[in-house]
Each structure stands twice: as structure tokens, then as C-alpha cells.
Amino acid sequence: MPTFTSKKYHPSALQNTLGARYRRSLSRHPFLLFGLPFIGTILAGSFFLTPATALRYERHDRKVQRISQEEAMGLGRNKRKVDLNEEYYRLAAKDLDDWEQKRIRRFKGEPDGIL
Incomplete structure (x- = not known):
């Protein structure tokens, strides 16, 4: 059985791809290439989802009807006033x-x- 060498396999055609260059530079600048885009995505999502959430609650508020205190207590027209x-x-x-x-x-x- 042949022994394997400890030398890593790096084909020259794959060293210049976008992914390989990103992985190499990620080890040098992790926050700039990973942390900052992550935080930016979270903040952008927050700003884009705020109007959608407001629209959802406004639509819900339109469906809910305001009722008087007597109706909430279950008193109808035939019941006596409290x-x-x-x-x-x-x-x-x-x-x-x-x-x-x-x-x-x-x-x-x-x-x-009892004491």
C-alpha cells in the first residue's frame, strides 16, 4: 500500500478562483469580510421588515371592532343597567x-x- 505524502493538494487552476481568494483573505481580515457583512444584513433586514410589520398590525387593527363597555360585559338591550x-x-x-x-x-x- 502506498503512503500518502503530507503535502497538501493545491491545483494551480483552483488557486485563483473567487472562493479561494476569499478564503485566503478571510483568515487575514475576519471581521471585515465576515462580521461586517453579517451585521449589515441584520440591520438592513430590520429596516426593511419594520414597514411590513407595521402594515400587518394596521390590517389587524382594522379588523378588530371597538365595542362598548356594556357589550364587553355581555349586557344586552333587555338587561338592566348596572x-x-x-x-x-x-x-x-x-x-x-x-x-x-x-x-x-x-x-x-x-x-x-393552630398554635
């Missing part, structure tokens, strides 16, 4: 003096708060 003062006094008029505190059963090993 007044906060009236509801407060109606709830305050209930007899709240005869309630009794009841303890619930706790899970096994859970503290029940």
Missing part, C-alpha cells in the same frame, strides 16, 4: 352578621395554623 352605588347598597343591605367560620380539613402533613 350602577356601582346601587350594587354597593344592595350588597350592604344583606344580613352579614350571622355568618359562621368553618375550618376545612387539611391534607395529611399540612399545617393547619
Whole structure:
């Protein structure tokens, strides 16, 4: 079996191609030839995608209708109007003096708060 030489194979026809020249110069100037175009692509994409995103949200906003607070609460035309003062006094008029505190059963090993 023949042994392979440690000499790298560089055909002279492929040394002057655009890719070979780029690879050689990339090792000398990595940021200039790789980092700067990458960052530039990201920034350009950001500026080009901003109007497209704005258009998307504007179209969505046109579809969404503004509804009143009563419609949001589910009150129709046949329902009574809700007044906060009236509801407060109606709830305050209930007899709240005869309630009794009841303890619930706790899970096994859970503290029940009794000292």
C-alpha cells in the first residue's frame, strides 16, 4: 500500500478562483469580510421588515371592532343597567352578621395554623 505524502493538494487552476481568494483573505481580515457583512444584513433586514410589520398590525387593527363597555360585559338591550352605588347598597343591605367560620380539613402533613 502506498503512503500518502503530507503535502497538501493545491491545483494551480483552483488557486485563483473567487472562493479561494476569499478564503485566503478571510483568515487575514475576519471581521471585515465576515462580521461586517453579517451585521449589515441584520440591520438592513430590520429596516426593511419594520414597514411590513407595521402594515400587518394596521390590517389587524382594522379588523378588530371597538365595542362598548356594556357589550364587553355581555349586557344586552333587555338587561338592566348596572350602577356601582346601587350594587354597593344592595350588597350592604344583606344580613352579614350571622355568618359562621368553618375550618376545612387539611391534607395529611399540612399545617393547619393552630398554635
